[in-house]
Amino acid sequence: MNTVKEQWFSNVRGDILAGIVVALALIPEAIAFSIIAGVDPMVGLYASFCIAVITAFIGGRPAMISAATGAMALLIVPLVREYGVNYLLAATVLTGFIQILFGVFKVAKLMKFIPRAVMIGFVNALAILIFMAQVPHFFGISTITYLFVGITLLIVYIVPRFFKAIPAPLIAIVVLTAVAIWGKVTVGTVGDLGTITQTLPSFLIPHVPFNLETLMIILPYSISLAIVGLVESLLTASIVDDMTGTGSNKNKEARGQGIANVITGFFGGMAGCAMIGQSIINVNSGGRTRLSTLIAGIFLMFLILVLGGLVIQIPMPVLAGIMIMVSVGTFDWSSFSYLRKAPRSDAIVMLLTVIVVVATHNLALGVMAGILLSAILFVAKISKIHIATQQTNDAVLYRIEGQLFFASVERFVDAFDYTMSDSDIILDFTEAHVWDDSGVGAVDKVVIRLRALGNRVVVKGLNAASEKIINRVGLYHDEHAKLKAH
Amino acid sequence: MYSRILLAADGSDNAVRAAKEAAIIASSMPDAIVEILFVVDPSKVKEEVLHSQNHNEIEFKRKQKLIPIQEQFEHKSVPYQITIKTGDPGPTIVDYAKQHHLELIVMGSRGLNALQEFVLGSVSHKVVKRAHCPVIVVK
Known part of the structure; x- marks a missing residue:
């Protein structure tokens, strides 16, 4: 995968189709992750567009999909709540610069020091947090809300058995939004939580005072975002490497993620990283080169420009149902047998990582606690003389x-x-x-x-x-x- | 007489049972060669990557799963070769058999119940339906 032709045009048909499928699957996630973060859906949609398009050109892993993600959204909740969206944009830019440094100093090499127990804990904690973030959108609201969640889950799990051309989450959205509009069903919608503007993102400087105080507010968030973004991106890159039987440049990926986040912050988008689920969808749908990622980003923006008005009418329980599916898909279900079979110390590290993340809602703290504990356990193990x-x-x-x-x-x-x-x-x-x-x-x-x-x-x-x-x-x-x- | 037999393997016990039958069939035919196709299900890749420290370990684990299958053929002195492919198991097996002009497909059955089959889909069912050659599903 070296020449421009190979990296872009060696699989045009498969890439275009896969890119379109990914764009369709990205919309509900980008909106849902914006809602998790507490920002307008446009912040997630602009981010997904910018990050996908930029990483298509400068990422290290062709066919990997990067956009607004749950892991990053969960990290920025307190920042948005306390300081607002402009601080989020500033933090996004700073995150990008930190990730560029990660790339320059070849931090990707350090990934091998993250024990797999920590990585398993990371994805499990992520799945649990995504699920927990959905609970307020469907729990104890109304019977019709439960019904919508239930039907969504039935559609997303059963339809793909018979029909795979269109992503099932999108089918659920179209069908149930239509039911809600024409049936005049009283149910919460995306519009209750934010607005959609049908315009292309434009360049803007985040509206924050440029002083040390601002830096001290955003720096801890940016460091967490940079670490979590890199961990998830490199994990995803390894998965795509294995699925496609090709290698990728991890330091180039770190740098690419960084540049994408810097630019995204200036175009009104929130920090993002590679997405495990979407990248798997892309490869399974036939995506192999950078073209698939580019098409995904462009087609996503096209859909928003055309369909923006309808997006605000999507019922929230449908989005919650889709996110429950995302969380089930993110969770590593083999963890239960891992807990029984793996060495006791690994099992404890995995559980600690999950517990720290769920307690603090901060994936970066969980990863660091997990690494620290496994280092201590390792020292204890080899200190037996x-x-x-x-x-x-x-x-x-x-x-x-x-x-x-x-x-x-x-x-x-x-x-x-x-x-x-x-x-x-x-x-x-x-x-x-x-x-x-x-x-x-x-x-x-x-x-x-x-x-x-x-x-x-x-x-x-x-x-x-x-x-x-x-x-x-x-x-x-x-x-x-x-x-x-x- | 079948001279080119495909054994579809997924690293499960069912695949080992199928290998045993394939070895019996192949050993009773002169010049028969068995192609072991190990299909890596893309939906399992996330799990494999997550549970391995690096790429070498993933490959090592896959090769380890093939050892009990290889033993079946070595036991009967049946010549074999191994191919590892990533893809949706059903279509991958069918396409490979067609492309390489294989004459018989032998595979294990997962023994799913009606609900599991409805949700997960039966690989052997798909292969039986679409294969260009005879298929033996080992229970």
Whole structure:
């Protein structure tokens, strides 16, 4: 996938059809995510248009769909509630700049340090939050609302079995909006929550004071958005890589997402990232190149210009039903068997990630908490050092097995018998590795203490790296070294 | 006589049962070669990517699923080759069989009940309906 022709025009028919299908499927999501964020539907629709079109040209993963997403919408709820949409636009621009830096400094490489338990927790938490955001739109409103949600769910799950050409969510919207309008059904609509303007997005500078105070307000949001956007985009890129059997440039993707967000913020759109569900729809519908993403963005805008007036009449319970489907599709249902089969520590990390996100409504905090806990658990796991004692005819042999570093020195030091005196003692490090100053300090401490009791101590079997660090900072080579030195 | 047999595999126990039958059929025919087509369902890719640390691990896990299937053929000394493809299982199997002029398709049945079949759709049903050659569905 190197030449322009390959990346754009090697699959024209499939790409155009897939792009149209994706545009149709994007509309309800872009509107619903705007409502989650607490902004006008246009903010999500403009974002989806801008981000899709821009990433089509400069993203790192052809055929991936990026637009306004639930993960990003959920992050910005408090910002919009407290400061309004202009601060959101400013935060979007700043998010973009942070992501461009991520790309420049090749942060994508760090993705391999995010344990899969955290990623599973991430998608599950996202699914739970999307579901929770729908509850106010259908719970305890009216019987007709429940009925609309129910019919929507039946349509989105059953129709695709027989008819796949048009995305089922759109069929549900068209049918039920028609029913609501002509049946004069009293039910909440998109229009109750915002307005639709049938114009192309235009350039505007976010209306915020340009000072340090503004920066301090938006910075924490922008950092969270940049991280979450990158995590979801790179996860999606891996999925598209695998589905299409092709590779992609992850750093270019990070930079592309960043540029897309900067421009989107200036055109009145909210921050977005790659969408797992839509990208899968695109590839399944035959989309393979950048053209599919571009068509999706352009056709979306075309539909809004033509149908904008009808969009505000969409009943909210229909949108809620579609979002329930999105949340069911986002959730990783194999997590339940994962919880039973995976190592206990991984299961705990996954659950912690979910709990932190659901408690704070912040996916970035969940990811960071998950990474932190798994790092601590990893350290705890490898800090188990094993020391076997063997009494031979003329010496005591200690066989040390494991990693000697700051977390394992205590166990190491405590493992020796400090009542011996006037013996020959051998410390065998063949199966061990000394990693840091604490490790060297521990070896020193043991050797010097044993010598102080009148023993003759020999250290052997150190591997080259361990020997190097011991020679650099160790003291025990000096026969007269005293413990005070530590 | 069938000389080119397609075994459709999805990594499940049903596929291993089908492999066992395919090995019996192939071993009773001289010069028969079995093509194992491992179909990766796109709707499962998200799950696979999520549960693997990197791309190598995904491929490793897929190849691992093929080991019990390969054993069936090695046991009977039947020559075989493996192809891994991503796509909607039904059409992918049918198209592959047609393109490569295979003469018999052997596949497992998931044993779904009426409701599951209504919601999930039966792969074996689709293949039986559309295949250009005889199909054996192993229960």
